[in-house]
Amino acid sequence: MSAAPPGAAPEGARGARRQRWRALAPPVIVIGLALAAAVVPGWLAPSNPLATNFAMRLQPLGTVAGGHVYWLGTDGLGRDVLSRLIYGTRISILTALAAVLGAGVIGGAMGLTAGFFRRGLGAAIMRLADTMMAIPFLLLAILIITELGSSLPTTIVALIVTTWPVYARTAYATTLKTIQAEFVDAARAAGSTTARLLFRHVLPFITSSLLVIGTLQVATMILYEAGLSFLGLGAQPPTPSWGSMLADGEGYVATAWWLITFPGLALFALVWAVNQGGDYLQTVLNPRLRD
């Protein structure tokens, strides 16, 4: 950790590096913890997240019973809140990454195609993207989930279907800008095939802008997943998900404050950390934005 007194003006490259580290350390720590919880929840969770115990319903923080410490208390079915929180991380991260990857690849391909073949097919794709954006996100998501039944894969499909236009628009704009560049003309003149032109010369330029959007979208997707589970449209019980934990806790808001406090805190911390990471990535990949 940095030893510089707060407010001290950083001097030279070392100071700048130190300041950057100080700003980046908290998000990096939060993301590291979340990844650990997502990959090996069994090592971190003190007990089984699904084990109910009616004798231990709604116990407050730090309750000790039967050789067990319930650090964050228990819920309405006597389940350990900390363990559920840790297992819930996996749902959050898995859903968000799958949604961003799916929507990014589909939207990116759509935008690239639309930018390259501007008439006909391209125009049709972009009109579809614009139209999709005019439909309220939650309405479309709820409709898709009603159609396919609530489950985790369905939530991911709903998120992909509703968010691909975001990537398509970015990819489209970047492609339009890139294909006007001289090196593309040169490659075309040198006899590049259309496929080679797209994949070797244009794609590398749109990936960096898609990467920034994608990182920031991970945060948004975590929020959307939690919102859908909160409405009962995400992972189904008893699977622990932060959104459904908040929905369960809503009924006990007058008696057990910890049930709505900690899942929300975890959600907030992770979303904040990912957003900070996205902002950082943006300044690294897009030097024009640097102050």
Add this chain to the structure above:
Amino acid sequence: MRFVVIRTAQAAASVWGAVTIVFLALHLAGNPAAIIAGPTATAEQIRLIAVQLGLDRPLYVQYLAYLAHLVTGDFGFSYQAQQPALAVFLSRLRYTAALASTGFTLALVLGLACGLLMARFGGVVERILMAVVSGAQSLPSFWLGLLLILIFSVTLHWLPSSGSESWKSMILPTVTMASFLFPALARITRQSLLDELPSEYVRTARAKGMPDGLIWRKHLLRNAALPIVTIAALQLAYMIGGAVLTETVFAWPGVGQLTVQAVQQLDLPVVETIVIFAAVTFVGANLLADLLYSVLDPRVTFR
């Protein structure tokens, strides 16, 4: 003039597209007749209801009939409430519009103030406010709603946690709404002010001895307004979607709540009415932003 016509035609096409997509999705989602008939109904009862509602006709016939009615201003009859879909929608819109206007106003005031302070003073002020803005941006609005209920309703007993009877019950939902709207406004205000700062007109004004405060008020704010207006218009358009979770947390009887109910009951006329309204707002807000552009910046003209 030609530009306005093209833009309006495009806007109409977007609304029509949205109606079509949702129409198809609703019909793929299941049989509304089965939901109206209830879980104990026989196949014969379900069939009778389907015939009554015209759901037994081929899909394209239903679609064309729906569009034909729509053109004459007939939004259809809600399957669930025994009322026209438009009446159902309008009775809820009142509540969402009230919440949207207070929430958006608060967000606008907060966003502009934060953005202005960040750009004007920099340093510690900027760092602290930026932390607040980034925090608010990452705050799940429905969680904030729950926390506000926990603090102000359950613990302090100051404000009601739900309902829509008095002005007091509007305070918590308004704060919740504003919390997710203001960060983007604060960021864009700061950024567009900072973008304008190195301009020549600022240097000229400074050189002729204009006081700093006056430069900010008379020149910078006006020139930085364009991007702010765009973001504000977009946010207004997203309001209906954003209202769903806030309205659920506070049991606010607005369009957001209606959306969840209507979709789950496959109440096609009501869902389509919501979609039409949302799409018109979205497209209209974008159009409005374009028009405001030319008012605020005479260099932008309609081609």
